[in-house]
Amino acid sequence: QSGLTQPPSASGTPGQRVAISCSGSGSNLGSNTVTWYQQLPGSAPRILIFDTTQRPSGVPDRFSGSKSGTVASLAISGLQSEDEADYYCAAWDDSLGGHVVFGGGTKLTVL
Amino acid sequence: QVQLRESGPGLVKPSEILSLTCTLSGGSIASHYWAWIRQAPGKGLEWIGYIYYTGSTRYNPSLNNRATISIDRSKKFFSLGLGPMTAADTAVYFCARGSSSGSAYLWGPGAQVFVAS
Numbered sequence: 001q002s003g004l005t006q007p008p009s010a011s012g013t014p015g016q017r018v019a020i021s022c023s024g025s026g027s028n029l030g031s032n033t034v035t036w037y038q039q040l041p042g043s044a045p046r047i048l049i050f051d052t053t054q055r056p057s058g059v060p061d062r063f064s065g066s067k068s069g070t071v072a073s074l075a076i077s078g079l080q081s082e083d084e085a086d087y088y089c090a091a092w093d094d095s096l097g098g099h100v101v102f103g104g105g106t107k108l109t110v111l
Numbered sequence: 112q113v114q115l116r117e118s119g120p121g122l123v124k125p126s127e128i129l130s131l132t133c134t135l136s137g138g139s140i141a142s143h144y145w146a147w148i149r150q151a152p153g154k155g156l157e158w159i160g161y162i163y164y165t166g167s168t169r170y171n172p173s174l175n176n177r178a179t180i181s182i183d184r185s186k187k188f189f190s191l192g193l194g195p196m197t198a199a200d201t202a203v204y205f206c207a208r209g210s211s212s213g214s215a216y217l218w219g220p221g222a223q224v225f226v227a228s
Binding site: 032033035037039044045046047050051056088090091092096097098099100101102103104105 | 146160219221
């Protein structure tokens with residue numbers, strides 16, 4: 001079963017803008033919206049972006065999402081030290097009766 | 112404030128069936144999807160499945176029909192049955208409230224489950 005593909009790591013300096021990619025296929029990102037999660041060490045994940053571009057209340061507008069075809073992206077502007085975390089993308093996949101697939105996660109380091 | 116909390120055994124033996132419960136406090140179980148997601152040590156997130164409050168379910172096909180999710184609307188909890196368990200099922204198990212598209216908006220803190228004899 002194939003999931004979504006993310007780079008294993010990313011990095012940036014405070015104040016910088018970074019982007020994390022998430023690549024899928026026609027049955028997931030090509031047909032459905034993407035969700036992004038942030039997971040701090042030792043904590044449960046927290047939703048950052050849903051429906052590709054929407055932020056839940058409480059999520060800073062420094063976080064934004066986009067998608068083009070089968071590739072989605074999470075952008076973080078004005079990088080802060082507290083943004084150092086693991087980031088996961090997820091999407092509904094229409095194959096095999098329908099199920100959720102996750103990316104492998106990207107560890108973001110703030111230098 | 113709506114909260115979720117997982118409960119269950121921290122240790123199960125190989126070939127046994129795992130039973131976990133997720134209890135909801137401060138909110139309604141109606142009109143939402145309720146999911147189970149797990150994370151093996153040092154690994155990423157894996158979706159196990161979800162149940163709508165009416166009882167309809169979807170599961171991760173990679174689990175080969177080993178998972179069962181049920182819901183008790185009157186008592187405001189939902190449960191996961193998984194088995195037979197193997198060492199590869201050692202993970203932190205999270206319950207979550209979400210949507211039909213699979214987005215998980217509210218998460219429990221997670222329950223560590225070890226599989227060992």
